[in-house]
Amino acid sequence: MTRCDVAVVGAGPAGLFAAVYAGMRGLSVAVVDALPEPGGQITALYPEKLIRDVAGFPAVKGRDLVRALVEQLGRFSPRMLLGHRATTLDDLADGRLRLGFDDGAELEAGAVVVTGGIGTFSPRKLPCGEEFLGRGLTYFVRDPAELAGSRVLVVGGGDSALDWAETLQHSADVTLVHRRDSFRAHQHTVGQVLAGPATVRTNATVECLDGDARVTRATLRDTVSGETTEVPCDHVVAALGFVANPGPLLQWGLATHDRKIVVDAAMRTSRPGVFAAGDICTYDGRVPLIAVGFGEAATAVNHAAVRLDPTASTFPGHSTDGPAPAARPVGVPA
Amino acid sequence: MAYVITDACVDILDRACTEECPVDCIYEGDRKMYINPVECIDCGACEQACPTGAALADRMLAGTDAEWNTADNAGFFTQALPGRETPLGIPGGATHLGAVGVDTETVAALPRT
Numbered sequence: 001m002t003r004c005d006v007a008v009v010g011a012g013p014a015g016l017f018a019a020v021y022a023g024m025r026g027l028s029v030a031v032v033d034a035l036p037e038p039g040g041q042i043t044a045l046y047p048e049k050l051i052r053d054v055a056g057f058p059a060v061k062g063r064d065l066v067r068a069l070v071e072q073l074g075r076f077s078p079r080m081l082l083g084h085r086a087t088t089l090d091d092l093a094d095g096r097l098r099l100g101f102d103d104g105a106e107l108e109a110g111a112v113v114v115t116g117g118i119g120t121f122s123p124r125k126l127p128c129g130e131e132f133l134g135r136g137l138t139y140f141v142r143d144p145a146e147l148a149g150s151r152v153l154v155v156g157g158g159d160s161a162l163d164w165a166e167t168l169q170h171s172a173d174v175t176l177v178h179r180r181d182s183f184r185a186h187q188h189t190v191g192q193v194l195a196g197p198a199t200v201r202t203n204a205t206v207e208c209l210d211g212d213a214r215v216t217r218a219t220l221r222d223t224v225s226g227e228t229t230e231v232p233c234d235h236v237v238a239a240l241g242f243v244a245n246p247g248p249l250l251q252w253g254l255a256t257h258d259r260k261i262v263v264d265a266a267m268r269t270s271r272p273g274v275f276a277a278g279d280i281c282t283y284d285g286r287v288p289l290i291a292v293g294f295g296e297a298a299t300a301v302n303h304a305a306v307r308l309d310p311t312a313s314t315f316p317g318h319s320t321d322g323p324a325p326a327a328r329p330v331g332v333p334a
Numbered sequence: 335m336a337y338v339i340t341d342a343c344v345d346i347l348d349r350a351c352t353e354e355c356p357v358d359c360i361y362e363g364d365r366k367m368y369i370n371p372v373e374c375i376d377c378g379a380c381e382q383a384c385p386t387g388a389a390l391a392d393r394m395l396a397g398t399d400a401e402w403n404t405a406d407n408a409g410f411f412t413q414a415l416p417g418r419e420t421p422l423g424i425p426g427g428a429t430h431l432g433a434v435g436v437d438t439e440t441v442a443a444l445p446r447t
Contacts, residue, residue, distance in 0.1 A: 045356060045377060118357055118375050158354060158379070184354065184382040241379070244356050247426065258372045259424060279375075288335075288376075 007109035012040020014278025014293035015115035023076025039066035119246030129209030136215030267300035
């Protein structure tokens with residue numbers, strides 16, 4: 001059983017900053033997310049877009065904002081439980097809480113901050129070839145360098161597919177497959193891909209993937225002529241987008257309004273010890289912005305700190321006062 | 335704060351938007367699609383996907399001739415549709431609900447071209 005002071009459920013911007021604040025308060029923190037990468041909506045929906053409404057950043061690429069938040073969090077040695085879907089939340093006799101995961105793992109925390117955003121993301125699946133997942137088929141590109149020099153099939157017509165095609169086409173042999181005849185991605189990126197070395201197959205769908213230990217080829221079907229062709233490939237990047245569902249997080253008995261978790265001014269939910277921040281929470285007048293989520297995350301964690309230690313102040317002191325206290329090792333109860 | 339499918343979708347129903355919506359909140363009527371304004375997260379993926387320009391942000395429709403679509407999209411969920419006793423409400427996903435098969439009274443009455 002892993003123990004921590006604060007468990008943050010959701011590794012989007014609000015959750016990552018909540019974890020930073022927990023670290024600044026000297027609390028041990030764990031961050032859990034169903035996605036294998038941090039960043040939540042930013043990573044899933046717009047990693048390459050420029051965000052222009054984060055205080056202090058005139059413009060910051062989504063991916064870079066996530067990277068900076070992870071870096072800011074790093075010195076507090078958080079336990080990162082990515083790729084784990086939190087499914088249950090139980091009260092323990094001593095007032096602590098226990099999160100249960102889809103793989104049977106458990107996490108015990110003194111307080112929980114739910115920063116689940118628009119819900120649990122799952123990649124939209126290819127209609128075929130799922131058996132090659134992790135054996136050439138991937139929904140994420142963790143590091144473009146790993147694909148350098150190989151034959152890569154990128155599937156999709158939106159921003160993420162075109163972003164990957166553009167990023168990879170300079171170091172790999174890229175074929176971009178899209179079922180329609182036009183792309184929905186930013187025109188600038190589409191232009192770069194069309195003018196670049198990538199092979200572009202529009203009006204084509206992936207009929208099946210084949211291979212042995214790993215994927216070696218894909219069969220494409222032309223949606224106009226019906227003809228099929230085989231394309232050799234070492235990697236298939238299925239960038240068909242994501243579907244988010246808040247369902248699981250709304251099963252925890254927290255008071256909700258229009259599928260959002262109701263919080264008070266201290267970001268408390270209806271369950272003791274459970275706080276919420278970011279786009280999953282609601283209150284009169286809430287504006288769904290990253291900037292707002294950051295503030296809510298700080299409010300939630302500072303109130304969680306007082307729940308964990310009633311003699312503490314909600315005000316954490318100024319971050320400029322000196323080095324933050326070292327976080328206790330993760331897994332060691334208070 | 336939501337996107338709206340306007341009457342530019344009527345009798346076209348391309349459905350490209352449904353492949354892009356990250357929260358599965360675009361529902362199929364009989365002659366057009368409808369966005370659930372409570373479930374919509376305002377991401378704009380549908381606007382880019384729609385080949386007929388029918389998916390637009392409600393704030394872009396304000397003050398235009400197409401503004402009525404905003405209330406009509408909402409009404410698809412908040413009012414009992416023809417042949418139904420209760421409103422659809424917040425179904426929590428269009429895929430599992432399937433095509434609803436009827437339109438709002440306003441849309442149903444639009445002339446066919």
